[in-house]
Amino acid sequence: RKEVEQDPGPFNVPEGATVAFNCTYSNSASQSFFWYRQDCRKEPKLLMSVYSSGNEDGRFTAQLNRASQYISLLIRDSKLSDSATYLCVVRTYTGTASKLTFGTGTRLQVTL
C-alpha cells in the first residue's frame, strides 16, 4: 500500500464548478499535512497546510480527519488558472529531519 494515495484524475470541470479531491495516508505517526500545486513542467509549490480544525484560504478549503487518516481539498468557483496537478503531502519526523511523502497527484483541468 502506498503511504499517500490520491485519485490521479483527471478531473475535468467547467469554470465556476466546485470540485473536491481526497487523499488517504497510511502512517498514523504523520505530523503535518499539506496540499501542494504543481503546474506542468514546473516545481511543486505550497498551496496550503491542512489542520485538524479545517482551514480556508479564499476559494480553497482543506480538511483533515486523523481518525480516518484522510485529507481533502475543496475548490469553489473554479477558475481556468486552477488547472494544475494537486499533490497531497504528509510530513513525518525521522529523529533528525522532517521527511515529506508525496502522493502521485490529482490532475485538474478547468474548461470554459
Next chain:
Amino acid sequence: NAGVTQTPKFQVLKTGQSMTLQCAQDMNHNSMYWYRQDPGMGLRLIYYSASEGTTDKGEVPNGYNVSRLNKREFSLRLESAAPSQTSVYFCASIDRGTSYEQYFGPGTRLTVT
C-alpha cells in the same frame, strides 16, 4: 532572495557517463532534499541532509551519491548513468520554523540514452 537554485536545467548523458547536479539555497535552511519525479510515480526521495555534514538515504538511493558541501549547497552525483535514471530531479529545502514549507528548485530534466 533566489530561493533554491539548480544547475543544469537540462542534461543528456550516455549510459555509463557521470555527472553532478548542483543545488544551492539562500534561505538559511538546515535540511535539504533530492527527489526524482517520474510519470505516474510522483516525487520520490533519493537522499536528504538534516544539517551540514549529515546525509541519509531516502526511498530510492541506489545509483546516487550526495554531498552536503556546506549549509547552502547539496549536490547529487550519478557515478555511472543508466537509462532508468532518466527523470526530472528536484532539489528542495525546508523551513523548520512554524510552517515546515518545502521550497523547491526549478528542476533538472535528465535524459540517459
